Amino acid sequence: MAETRASILRAARPILLRDGLGGTTLDRVAAEGGIAKMTLYRHFPSKEALFEGLVTAMCEYMREEIENAAPPDINKPRADRLAEELHAFITALLEPDALALYRLIVADGWRFPALSKVFELSGMRVIRQRIAGLLEPGAVPSSASLTIAGGIVALALGDAYQRAIMGIVEEGDAEVFEHQIEDAIAYGLSRLSPS
Numbered sequence: 001m002a003e004t005r006a007s008i009l010r011a012a013r014p015i016l017l018r019d020g021l022g023g024t025t026l027d028r029v030a031a032e033g034g035i036a037k038m039t040l041y042r043h044f045p046s047k048e049a050l051f052e053g054l055v056t057a058m059c060e061y062m063r064e065e066i067e068n069a070a071p072p073d074i075n076k077p078r079a080d081r082l083a084e085e086l087h088a089f090i091t092a093l094l095e096p097d098a099l100a101l102y103r104l105i106v107a108d109g110w111r112f113p114a115l116s117k118v119f120e121l122s123g124m125r126v127i128r129q130r131i132a133g134l135l136e137p138g139a140v141p142s143s144a145s146l147t148i149a150g151g152i153v154a155l156a157l158g159d160a161y162q163r164a165i166m167g168i169v170e171e172g173d174a175e176v177f178e179h180q181i182e183d184a185i186a187y188g189l190s191r192l193s194p195s
Contacts, residue, residue, distance in 0.1 A: 008050075011032075016104070052118050066130070074137065083181055086152070089127050155187055
């Protein structure tokens with residue numbers, strides 16, 4: 001059952017990312033993806049449910065990529081752990097499919113707010129919680145740490161990510177991200193209360 005669902009999402013992914021929610025029909029997904037309509041409708045009764053499944057699956061994949069690229073190591077200085085986490089996060093977000101997904105959320109999210117909420121809960125909130133956990137290791141992150149983590153994430157993404165979303169790639173963007181990450185970490189650590 002889970003494998004069938006995963007197969008459907010793999011087949012639907014390029015169609016949804018190419019055509020968006022408004023331009024996708026379940027009939028087209030079934031035809032282009034080689035999926036029996038009954039099977040598709042059994043797992044995803046609407047294109048919104050299919051897109052929600054795709055958003056969740058892609059966010060889970062990105063979260064796994066981040067966890068694999070930045071495994072927790074309490075022996076490293078906090079700034080180094082934050083840098084590893086932010087590098088892994090930005091690398092995952094700059095993958096072409098991740099950029100396409102974000103563009104779709106921005107384009108269709110206002111019409112389908114439930115999808116934006118899934119993206120927020122499965123993606124952005126998770127990274128803020130991970131960053132807040134690095135700010136306050138061993139504790140449930142406080143609202144102050146979550147706020148600081150949100151600032152760190154926003155600063156780390158900065159202008160270079162906005163350009164990437166619009167399809168603008170500039171020479172030197174890697175260095176720009178590096179500086180943005182350094183500035184974001186400096187900001188975050190300066191905002192913490194001395195312990």
